[in-house]
Amino acid sequence: MSGGVGSRFWPMSRSSKPKQFLDILGTGRTLLQMTIDRFSKFIPIENIIVVTAAQYKDLTLEQIPNLPEENILLEPYKRNTAPCIAYASYKLFKHNPNATVVVSPADHLIVGDEAFSTTIQNALSYAKEHDHIFTIAVKPTFPNTNYGYIQADTKRSIQIGKNQLYGVTTFTEKPDYEMAQLFIDTGEFYWNSGMFIWNVKTIIRELEQHLPEVSTLFSSMLEHYFTDREQEHINRIYADSTTVSIDYGLMEKTTCAWTFIADFNWCDIGTWSSLYDSFEKDNRGNAIKCSEGIFKDMKNCIVHQANNEKLVFIKGLEEYMVVDTNDVLMICPRTDAAVKEVLSNLALEEKREYL
Amino acid sequence: MSGGVGSRFWPMSRSSKPKQFLDILGTGRTLLQMTIDRFSKFIPIENIIVVTAAQYKDLTLEQIPNLPEENILLEPYKRNTAPCIAYASYKLFKHNPNATVVVSPADHLIVGDEAFSTTIQNALSYAKEHDHIFTIAVKPTFPNTNYGYIQADTKRSIQIGKNQLYGVTTFTEKPDYEMAQLFIDTGEFYWNSGMFIWNVKTIIRELEQHLPEVSTLFSSMLEHYFTDREQEHINRIYADSTTVSIDYGLMEKTTCAWTFIADFNWCDIGTWSSLYDSFEKDNRGNAIKCSEGIFKDMKNCIVHQANNEKLVFIKGLEEYMVVDTNDVLMICPRTDAAVKEVLSNLALEEKREYL
Numbered sequence: 001m002s003g004g005v006g007s008r009f010w011p012m013s014r015s016s017k018p019k020q021f022l023d024i025l026g027t028g029r030t031l032l033q034m035t036i037d038r039f040s041k042f043i044p045i046e047n048i049i050v051v052t053a054a055q056y057k058d059l060t061l062e063q064i065p066n067l068p069e070e071n072i073l074l075e076p077y078k079r080n081t082a083p084c085i086a087y088a089s090y091k092l093f094k095h096n097p098n099a100t101v102v103v104s105p106a107d108h109l110i111v112g113d114e115a116f117s118t119t120i121q122n123a124l125s126y127a128k129e130h131d132h133i134f135t136i137a138v139k140p141t142f143p144n145t146n147y148g149y150i151q152a153d154t155k156r157s158i159q160i161g162k163n164q165l166y167g168v169t170t171f172t173e174k175p176d177y178e179m180a181q182l183f184i185d186t187g188e189f190y191w192n193s194g195m196f197i198w199n200v201k202t203i204i205r206e207l208e209q210h211l212p213e214v215s216t217l218f219s220s221m222l223e224h225y226f227t228d229r230e231q232e233h234i235n236r237i238y239a240d241s242t243t244v245s246i247d248y249g250l251m252e253k254t255t256c257a258w259t260f261i262a263d264f265n266w267c268d269i270g271t272w273s274s275l276y277d278s279f280e281k282d283n284r285g286n287a288i289k290c291s292e293g294i295f296k297d298m299k300n301c302i303v304h305q306a307n308n309e310k311l312v313f314i315k316g317l318e319e320y321m322v323v324d325t326n327d328v329l330m331i332c333p334r335t336d337a338a339v340k341e342v343l344s345n346l347a348l349e350e351k352r353e354y355l
Numbered sequence: 356m357s358g359g360v361g362s363r364f365w366p367m368s369r370s371s372k373p374k375q376f377l378d379i380l381g382t383g384r385t386l387l388q389m390t391i392d393r394f395s396k397f398i399p400i401e402n403i404i405v406v407t408a409a410q411y412k413d414l415t416l417e418q419i420p421n422l423p424e425e426n427i428l429l430e431p432y433k434r435n436t437a438p439c440i441a442y443a444s445y446k447l448f449k450h451n452p453n454a455t456v457v458v459s460p461a462d463h464l465i466v467g468d469e470a471f472s473t474t475i476q477n478a479l480s481y482a483k484e485h486d487h488i489f490t491i492a493v494k495p496t497f498p499n500t501n502y503g504y505i506q507a508d509t510k511r512s513i514q515i516g517k518n519q520l521y522g523v524t525t526f527t528e529k530p531d532y533e534m535a536q537l538f539i540d541t542g543e544f545y546w547n548s549g550m551f552i553w554n555v556k557t558i559i560r561e562l563e564q565h566l567p568e569v570s571t572l573f574s575s576m577l578e579h580y581f582t583d584r585e586q587e588h589i590n591r592i593y594a595d596s597t598t599v600s601i602d603y604g605l606m607e608k609t610t611c612a613w614t615f616i617a618d619f620n621w622c623d624i625g626t627w628s629s630l631y632d633s634f635e636k637d638n639r640g641n642a643i644k645c646s647e648g649i650f651k652d653m654k655n656c657i658v659h660q661a662n663n664e665k666l667v668f669i670k671g672l673e674e675y676m677v678v679d680t681n682d683v684l685m686i687c688p689r690t691d692a693a694v695k696e697v698l699s700n701l702a703l704e705e706k707r708e709y710l
Contacts (some may be wrong), residue, residue: 324679328665329666331686342651
């Protein structure tokens with residue numbers, strides 16, 4: 001899933017080049033490339049499908065040159081994750097009704113490729129034979145209010161290879177801080193990594209049951225998948241589709257969800273705060289990415305330089321973020337609210353070139 | 356006088372291109388060009404001499420293309436203003452011992468060209484016939500500690516055309532804040548604009564009296580001025596010259612100083628604080644020069660963008676300065692101390708490319 005615009009990560013992430021297409025960590029690989037790299041170790045590139053917005057087709061091909069062009073599914077409108085998953089699932093079902101699938105966002109950070117590889121392969125093998133919805137749960141380290149939480153049913157517990165598998169009691173999207181703290185205190189709650197594993201028959205059954213409108217639209221496409229008119233019909237039905245996330249539309253309703261406990265480090269680089277959490281920090285709590293810097297009396301700040309090699313001199317900021325890109329210089333408190341504020345200003349003033 | 360490096364105005368002012376060569380106000384003309392423009396209205400360009408450092412010869416010719424190349428005097432070393440003035444004065448004396456001269460820094464801001472023109476011409480006419488040292492004094496508007504102060508002797512007062520002329524009691528360089536406040540309270544003190552008017556015989560007499568070493572060096576050059584070997588000899592004697600300002604070496608000692616009261620607005624853009632003082636500010640006290648900006652809860656700040664047209668978003672800064680140039684991004688409290696701090700760091704780390 002590579003279609004988001006990542007506006008909470010402005011000004012690095014822009015509608016013309018959202019964060020999955022950026023080398024945010026300065027490793028030389030973009031988040032999309034890192035995601036493909038991770039899966040390519042055990043899934044042939046021919047079996048990898050990238051669902052993205054129509055405008056990002058060229059960017060995708062440029063960044064993943066060995067990806068077959070027909071493996072890029074293009075969404076004409078933003079409809080959130082449920083239609084995206086339905087599109088890929090029904091199309092895949094036509095190709096191979098016995099397929100097993102792992103669904104993953106393109107913009108997450110994973111540390112621990114070995115553990116990742118083992119866990120996902122383990123889950124894929126198990127999902128081939130079991131008609132459940134499988135998720136990947138991550139042990140929380142603090143009450144993050146930007147994540148979804150999975151409550152594990154410790155009474156339904158199975159050891160699968162090296163991985164612990166639990167039945168799922170509840171899914172909760174982005175709780176408030178007190179709730180998140182409560183979740184963590186119980187020891188039963190995990191972060192929802194946003195990755196799913198299932199066999200294609202199971203997800204289609206679940207879509208029919210919980211999202212019948214979406215399922216009807218995409219099953220009506222069965223005769224058109226892999227034909228010259230697929231895109232034309234997709235463009236038509238996307239216009240009619242409701243906008244709904246897989247978490248809200250399906251995961252919170254299903255009764256057959258199970259979760260693998262991940263033994264790798266995972267992070268959704270959805271916001272500056274999450275990037276701050278995942279970045280290495282100096283002994284004053286500063287997460288700094290810049291070619292050359294002099295910092296005095298600076299504490300708990302993010303400094304992020306993109307596409308330039310300026311000398312950065314900062315004195316006296318606390319809990320701030322400084323982001324310097326080609327066309328935007330942002331200096332504001334290290335909160336998502338500040339980014340939202342400037343975005344709504346830009347939208348109001350119709351300065352689309354900066355969005 | 357166009358040879359300074361303007362380090363207090365870093366990172367706009369750099370040793371490779373000091374502030375007199377910059378279009379600091381965004382008017383399309385550099386400070387040097389504006390200075391020449393002002394004087395050109397009543398002094399033919401052939402009679403204008405620019406004294407600068409050897410390395411700035413090409414910059415000077417580029418910016419003032421109609422200036423005769425032989426009117427650029429090149430200093431091989433930094434020796435402050437007294438040797439600079441002595442060089443030009445003795446050379447001019449050889450050319451025309453009856454010349455009258457106005458000496459001016461190249462990096463000052465003047466608002467009110469008409470009044471400037473009238474005052475300087477008035478002073479030049481008077482100086483032709485009177486063997487005094489004339490300065491231009493500006494009515495102070497606040498206790499600026501970066502300026503020199505002139506105490507006027509109101510008992511020795513003459514009306515010359517539209518200008519008031521006073522005898523000078525004392526010169527005081529850069530007083531502390533309490534002293535500056537006291538000066539202003541008396542009503543007798545003025546800012547020293549750093550411009551001087553005299554006939555060339557008078558300044559030579561004064562140099563001989565108060566700075567005999569400097570005077571001996573440059574009078575020994577009389578046979579070499581306007582010859583092929585002038586530069587070679589200048590390079591030699593500059594090495595031997597003491598480093599001393601005309602204010603300290605002569606003005607504080609002379610007994611024949613008089614001062615014209617200026618009726619134009621003057622400002623020495625020596626520092627960021629002085630630029631802040633001279634810039635227009637919004638109703639929250641922000642002096643902003645940038646192509647596009649969104650500013651929230653920002654107070655009494657300087658925002659200065661150079662050579663780029665980025666969108667600048669700033670939230671929550673007070674009494675800060677943000678300067679964004681080609682190769683430096685500076686975010687620090689709006690004090691000269693902060694700039695000094697980074698400069699000494701850069702010098703210590705031998706990062707000369709940023710100086």
